[in-house]
Amino acid sequence: MRLRAGLALALLCLLAPLARAIDAAPPLEDPVQQQRYIALIHELRCLKCQGENIADTPALFAQDIRRQVREMIMAGKSDHEIIDYFVERYGEIILLKPRWSAKNAWLWLAPGVFLVFGGFVAWRVVRARQALLETDTEDVA
Amino acid sequence: MRVNRFWLPLVGFLVLAGVFFVALKRAPTGGGERLVQSVLIGKPASAFTLPSVLDPAMPVSLADFKGRWVLLNVWATWCVECRAEHQVLLDVQREGKVAIVGLDYKDEDPAANEWLQRLGNPYDAVASDPEGRVALDYGVYGAPENFLIDPNGVIVHKHIGALTSEVWRRDFQSRVDGAS
Numbered sequence: 001m002r003l004r005a006g007l008a009l010a011l012l013c014l015l016a017p018l019a020r021a022i023d024a025a026p027p028l029e030d031p032v033q034q035q036r037y038i039a040l041i042h043e044l045r046c047l048k049c050q051g052e053n054i055a056d057t058p059a060l061f062a063q064d065i066r067r068q069v070r071e072m073i074m075a076g077k078s079d080h081e082i083i084d085y086f087v088e089r090y091g092e093i094i095l096l097k098p099r100w101s102a103k104n105a106w107l108w109l110a111p112g113v114f115l116v117f118g119g120f121v122a123w124r125v126v127r128a129r130q131a132l133l134e135t136d137t138e139d140v141a
Numbered sequence: 142m143r144v145n146r147f148w149l150p151l152v153g154f155l156v157l158a159g160v161f162f163v164a165l166k167r168a169p170t171g172g173g174e175r176l177v178q179s180v181l182i183g184k185p186a187s188a189f190t191l192p193s194v195l196d197p198a199m200p201v202s203l204a205d206f207k208g209r210w211v212l213l214n215v216w217a218t219w220c221v222e223c224r225a226e227h228q229v230l231l232d233v234q235r236e237g238k239v240a241i242v243g244l245d246y247k248d249e250d251p252a253a254n255e256w257l258q259r260l261g262n263p264y265d266a267v268a269s270d271p272e273g274r275v276a277l278d279y280g281v282y283g284a285p286e287n288f289l290i291d292p293n294g295v296i297v298h299k300h301i302g303a304l305t306s307e308v309w310r311r312d313f314q315s316r317v318d319g320a321s
Contacts, residue, residue, distance in 0.1 A: 047282040060247060061282045064273045089280035091180040 022058045023066060033073050040069050040082060045096045053096055181280055182299060186213070186290045189275045191268035194245050194253045201268040203242065203294070210239040210317050213288040214264075214304075215276055217248040218256045220284040226303035230263035233309060238317055239289075243267035246276050246284050289313050291320065 023041075028034040041055040048061040054069075055062075065086070072082045086094050098104045190202040203211070214230060216223040234241055243264040245253045250269055257267070270276055279288065289298040289312075297316055300308055 060273070064277055067272075068277055087180075089180065089278065090282070091280075 022056060022062075025066065025070065028070065028073065036079060037070060037073055040073075040079060041066055043083070043096055044069075044086060045094050047090060047094060179299075181288075181296050184296055185294050186211075186288065186296050187278050189268070189278070191244075191270055191275060194243070194250050194257075194267040194269045195262075197250065197269070201242070201266040203290075205266070206240045206242060206290075207294055208292050210292060211288075211290040212239045212241045212313065213244060213279075213290055214241060215244045215246050215279070215281050215284050215286040215288075217246045217284045218252040219248065220246075222303040223285045224260075226285050226305075227260050227263070229304045229306055229309060231261050232306065233304075234263040234265075238314065240265040244275060244279075245269050245271075246281065247271060247273045287313075289316060 028037055038055065042053050044054040044065060046052045046054050046057040046059055046062045046065075048059045049057055054065045068085075069082060072085065077085075083095070092099060098107055100108060186203060188203055190200050190204075193199040193201045203213075212230075212233065214226075216226070230241060233239065241264050243266070245267055248269075248271065250271075253267070253269070257264075268275070273281070279286075283301070285303050287300040287304050288296050291297050298312055300312060304313075
């Protein structure tokens, strides 16, 4: 019994750091606003630590961005206005998902192009092998 | 035809290697700095008024420097690179071609004052931005960052990271001299 309690305690201690939220600010009163806030901070890139989003980073920079997003939501700004505010200052790199624009089109279209091209090559290879197989059987026969 | 097929993967590989090589050569050190650089250039520097680090009762306003070239230097006492940069700022001040406005970023005034007393004060004015609000407006995400603002109040250049005398001459002074 004692052992079990000890183990439970040890486990709790191990898990405790996970529960410590990076975002220390209390949630917004309006649940809809809070939801928008959460969505927005997941869309923005932390420029100080570029692989991460603003939501999951304890960096000071991310704290400032979160505060700004929160304040803009409370001031009644739309998601679009908030995103634009950051893009105007930091450039499109602050968006984790690139925008659909003429400049970015290749970025969005490239996977499709590669897929079609790869599919074509695969089809050619398979067909070539099939042709080879047929000649093989003919030889055996 | 046979020879063609044989070379195709090699050619593909060489093209890809070439692309990677060029991309790698062009990539800035220290993480995508150049990608962030260009947005505010050519736009008017946003106006701000903040308390002075030297005397909180005295407001520092960018508008006070209208008509002069301004070097807006974002710095902090916790920033190691800013220390290396400090001597360059003192040299620039001695040349007297631009006004240097400091933006003390997410810092404490007493620490900043101590720093300026110990290392010398290169600034015409130092604004205190403890919460980084003005810095955010300038698209700052670290210190040091340097902005060159022309006499009309337009941002003409931005340098992320510490100013060296070489960077100053090449990217800042040349622009000031070129315009006059």
